[in-house]
Amino acid sequence: MLFPLATENLCAGYDKHQVIHDVTFTIPAQKTTIIIGANGCGKSTLLHTLARLNPALSGKVLLAGEDLSQLKRRDIAKRMSFLAQSSPIPDGIKVSTLVSRGRYPWQGLLHQWSHQDEQAVDEALQLTGLSAFKDHPVEALSGGQRQRCWIAMTLAQQTPLLLLDEPTTYLDLRYQVDVLALLRKLTQQHNKTVVMVLHDLNFALHFADKLLFVKAGKVIAELDDANDCTAELIEETFGVRTHLVTDPRSQKPIVVPLW
Amino acid sequence: MKPRLFPLFWVGTALLLTLALLAFAELSIGAMHFSLQTLLHAFFDYQPTVFSDRIIIDIRLLHLVVAAVVGACLAMAGQLLQTIIGNPLGEPHIFGLNAGASLAVVACSALGNALLLSPFLRPLIAAIGGGLLFSAILFAAYLSRQGLAVVTTTLCGITLSAFAASLTSLLLLFNEQTLQSTLLWLNGDIAGLSWSALYAILPPFLLAIVVAFLVSPALCVLSLGEQVAEGLGVSVLRSRILGLCAIALFCGIAVSLAGPIGFVGLIVPNIVRQLITVQPRSALWINALMGAVLLLAADLCAQHLFGSQSLATGTVTALLGAPVFVILAVRYFR
Numbered sequence: 001m002l003f004p005l006a007t008e009n010l011c012a013g014y015d016k017h018q019v020i021h022d023v024t025f026t027i028p029a030q031k032t033t034i035i036i037g038a039n040g041c042g043k044s045t046l047l048h049t050l051a052r053l054n055p056a057l058s059g060k061v062l063l064a065g066e067d068l069s070q071l072k073r074r075d076i077a078k079r080m081s082f083l084a085q086s087s088p089i090p091d092g093i094k095v096s097t098l099v100s101r102g103r104y105p106w107q108g109l110l111h112q113w114s115h116q117d118e119q120a121v122d123e124a125l126q127l128t129g130l131s132a133f134k135d136h137p138v139e140a141l142s143g144g145q146r147q148r149c150w151i152a153m154t155l156a157q158q159t160p161l162l163l164l165d166e167p168t169t170y171l172d173l174r175y176q177v178d179v180l181a182l183l184r185k186l187t188q189q190h191n192k193t194v195v196m197v198l199h200d201l202n203f204a205l206h207f208a209d210k211l212l213f214v215k216a217g218k219v220i221a222e223l224d225d226a227n228d229c230t231a232e233l234i235e236e237t238f239g240v241r242t243h244l245v246t247d248p249r250s251q252k253p254i255v256v257p258l259w
Numbered sequence: 260m261k262p263r264l265f266p267l268f269w270v271g272t273a274l275l276l277t278l279a280l281l282a283f284a285e286l287s288i289g290a291m292h293f294s295l296q297t298l299l300h301a302f303f304d305y306q307p308t309v310f311s312d313r314i315i316i317d318i319r320l321l322h323l324v325v326a327a328v329v330g331a332c333l334a335m336a337g338q339l340l341q342t343i344i345g346n347p348l349g350e351p352h353i354f355g356l357n358a359g360a361s362l363a364v365v366a367c368s369a370l371g372n373a374l375l376l377s378p379f380l381r382p383l384i385a386a387i388g389g390g391l392l393f394s395a396i397l398f399a400a401y402l403s404r405q406g407l408a409v410v411t412t413t414l415c416g417i418t419l420s421a422f423a424a425s426l427t428s429l430l431l432l433f434n435e436q437t438l439q440s441t442l443l444w445l446n447g448d449i450a451g452l453s454w455s456a457l458y459a460i461l462p463p464f465l466l467a468i469v470v471a472f473l474v475s476p477a478l479c480v481l482s483l484g485e486q487v488a489e490g491l492g493v494s495v496l497r498s499r500i501l502g503l504c505a506i507a508l509f510c511g512i513a514v515s516l517a518g519p520i521g522f523v524g525l526i527v528p529n530i531v532r533q534l535i536t537v538q539p540r541s542a543l544w545i546n547a548l549m550g551a552v553l554l555l556a557a558d559l560c561a562q563h564l565f566g567s568q569s570l571a572t573g574t575v576t577a578l579l580g581a582p583v584f585v586i587l588a589v590r591y592f593r
Contacts, residue, residue: 048486051489051490052489053486053489053490072492073489073492073493073494074492075492076492077490077491077492078492081490081491082486082487082489082490083487083490084484084486084487084490087483087484087486087487088345088482088483088484089483090345090482090483091345091347091591092532092533093537094537097537098483101479101480101483101491102491104476104477104480104491104492104493105491105492107476109473112538112540112541113538153487154490157491163490
């Protein structure tokens, strides 16, 4: 079976400092995979390496079976989009303009703005519920709407695979739920494969189809079902003793620290 | 995405018409006034022995083309510069490109090497000087705690430009011959030129336009942050270097033809961005047209506004541009 994204004995890091050690895993198609781990465990580095923002030191990242390091950056951008944790918003930029920047990889040397580009942007705006705001300046939007805006930009990129680095950071509860529900809709109704780093363990357990637990640059557990998660695993990952209870509505586990 | 207030096509047409009108004014008005008929005669039946033909083609047309090219260069450089540093106050003059280019040209004149003085090398020397000082400014600002923040880059730009300008003055002070030949030029004036100097800038001009055209969408995406840009398939370092080269070339050309002319690169890209388009490639040629229009207009004012007393073109653009800079800065920091 061909996975949209996979690693083989991947080692990665910045400069000569190795952060990720010999990691092998697969990302299932049209599912949400969530990477969790303590601060500084290397989960962001791992995500950056998956997106080729920094190169693999050894081993491979496989994009639909192809070695990522052999592909052109622009071709990668047509197949996989990446959303950074926080990005500067240019002065006075409008929502539709920001979203339209997602069309960059599809625009060739001489190619100008086309009907297809226009359509991709309209679709992305619609999916994220931003159509009514398209002429608003991004700065005037609320935090949650801004994040939707960035997600819309990656959607305009029209890639089957989306990588997101902590997409709910800096958002309050309502917008966290809002963003995660949107991402779930993308995997369930629009055939997208989503990989993200998430800090909130309970949200991760609730929204993930697959969980990767990262500790000290290694994947210590891959779970296909949140109910396989144990207090021991969480203690090993975060160094915190917890107990798990079951949410009576969703039957998913909820982590409660032992205070 | 879509044109903002005004559709692109009509803006382009209007600018072309204005350009044509200004060109006509530039050719026909002067110490001697020429009718359209005389102009047509000069164009289609040029005779070197006819006095009016000589004035029209060898002086006024040359002057016109130089003004248009310089205006276009400055506006396009301004657009690229503002995108590359993510700062609407970015301006070749403030960011040391003019000062660096002037310093390089004056230093070469002072050295007196015949090869360095050739008109074919002058735009390149100016471009290298401008590019170096600009890089130094970015580097100095980058070392500060806020990185490339608007205030630090602007202050570094102004300081290092002033430094380069005083070095230029020093060189001129010790070298009277250079002073004589460059004084008018240093005030930003498009008088005293030759067709050969204009031909000399043609290759770098075309090169800079091609580079700018290719690299401007990438620079535009880069203003969303390096990670986003890489995620969209931009090679960050390559795009930045190419962008810098295009800016340096444009400014080098402008400076070598007309001396340091300020504020065109500030005003025009801001007008285009606010009112016309934010799509980088469309913005590029609109900027070129509008830059040419603005500089022609400024040049006409410089020549004729005060009767027989003609000003340096750079003086007029500074008169126009300084208030615009203040307004933009106040708006930006409010």
